[in-house]
Amino acid sequence: MASVSELYDVGWEEMRDKLRKWREDNCRNSEQIVDVGEELISEHGSKLGDDIWIIYEQVMIAALDCSRDDLALTCLQELRKQFPDSHRVKRLSGMRLEALERYDEANKHYDAILQDDPTNTAARKRKISILKAQGKSAEAIRELNEYLEQFVGDQEAWHELSELYINEHDYGKAAFCLEELMMTNPHNHLYCEQYAEVKYTQGGLENLELSRKYFAQALRLNNRNMRALFGLYMLAGRGTKENKCSVKAVEEMLESMQITMS
Amino acid sequence: MGNHCSVCSATNQTCVPLYSSNTSEIPLGREALHWVDPHVQHPLQLLLFVLGIKSVGDRSVHCNETTTLSKALLEADAVHCPVRGEKKAYCKMLLHAAKYPHCAVNGLLVAEKVKEKKKDSHSAPILCVDCVPLFHGTLALAPMLEVALTLIDTWCKENRYVIAGYYQANERTKDFRPNQVAEKVAARISENFSEAAIVMVDNSRLTMSCFEPIVLIYDHHENKWKSRDVNTDCFEDWLEAQKITSALLEGRSYENLIDFDNHLDDLRNDWTNPVINKSVLDLC
Secondary structure (H helix, E strand, O other), X not given: OOOHHHHHOOOHHHHHXXXXXXXXXXXXXXXXXXXXXXXXXXXXXXXXXXXXXXXXXXXXXXXXXXXXXXXHHHHHHHHHHHOOOOHHHHHHHHHHHHHOOOHHHHHHHHHHHHHHOOOOHHHHHHHHHHHHHOOOHHHHHHHHHHHHHHOOOOHHHHHHHHHHHHHOXXXXXXXXXXXHHHHHOOOOHHHHHHHHHHHHHHOOHHHHXXXXXXXXXXXXXXXXXXXXXXXXXXXXXXXXXXXXXXXHHHHHHHHHHHHHHO | OOOEOOOOOOEOOOOEEEEOOOOOOOOOHHHHHHHOOOOOOOHHHHHHXXXXXXXXXXXXXXXXXXXXXXXXXXXXXXXXXXXXEOHHHHHHHHHHHHHOOOOOEEEEEXXXXXXXXXXXXXXXXXXXXXXXXXXXXXXXXXXXXXXXXXXXXXXXXXXXXXXXXXXXXXXXXXXXXXXXXXXHHHHHHHHHOOOOEEEEEOHHHOXXXXXXXXXXXXXXXXXXXXXXXXXXXXXXXXXXXXXXXHHHHHOOHHHHOOOHHHHHHOXXXXXXXXXXXXXXXXXX
């Protein structure tokens, strides 16, 4: 099987930079990370310097996603050797146990971390993920709510909670979570647009009005947001007479968008 | 009734003609189901035949009590699959699930539009020829789903298709029950197409080789969605479907699969997936 560097004609620096980009963007393209990362570690490990540790972590998590326990274990062992008492590495051990569906052992791992350091957010979030994986959504929601009472600023957690609520069809509470996110990120068009979608799904005259406003707001923040444009189109023509926006205006916007994109 | 049984030459009220193929062996009980005349569409119709209202063929089956046989028929709800899958549909469904292993995915199944049903409503099995992958991640939000249904409906009308079903693969591996979203979408589809089915992918059995069909098909009976036995007969050509799906999974073709979410991210992405369709044809 041809190596990544051969297939794409890249050197090890480009591979390392690509991995960094994926790390920063928080992409979950695990198969690609495993391909690139495995080769980078095995062939160019010595040239990476201190970068290698964070790459080990990234590749290990991607390997767990791809069911590559061999690779995950290798990375984990290297990290354990280098950082023997690290909570961050312990969390990775716990994640490996989660991937093997040994949830009770994983929970013990995380409890041990929390006993040592009760403010360790990563371990708490992993415990909530275990509940989610086991299908215990009500408990996951409860634990996540408790977590957010302590760590109000954790945006990832608010977003996760909104998703959990949406899956339980509790749109009112999902909207609340998204409101928190919009307050702290007023320029993020994606939160506006998702909030509008939740309001639309909730239904009812007031909610549809709000939905239209937030689709419009999302579009104002980013005029290429197709979902917001479509949402506005779906709602155009509904609502009170004074607020009816012209369906034609939205259609024209849609057309111009399609032309510029194609 | 007085049907003359060609096997026992006796006039036996419980001995009714059941199938038309000329076979030397006459299976009994559940095996009889495999010999059923293909015109019989639904277990209840078969029951009518068994009760002797209409004779189908010249072979008969012995049964001591009609009730035993009819009970067996009602238990075996897959006498024959009204909705069957073609390789392109099955393939793209699995590719979609494989592309987003960490998310729930869903999509629509489309079938070719048949002309008006004949008077005695013995229509041919509905063949799902294609599928349109819809979303991944959060499936329970309405606006984009409505947009998708409208756009896909228009596309169907242009291509003489009809939306015939809905598929979903849940987020968790061991979860294969249809949830509220599935039931709601399927109810919506049933408004336009009475025999809409829900197809759930059994994630725990998803492998590269796909030796057996890993879907569960649910039909609407008496206000509930009941699952039906799935076997290779539910597919137009199972061996081909298995071969092609396996080849595409190994070749990581799912990286090129476009779902409606991808289309909304960038309108240039074509959710009809001409590239994958061509790959399927090339492998046939």
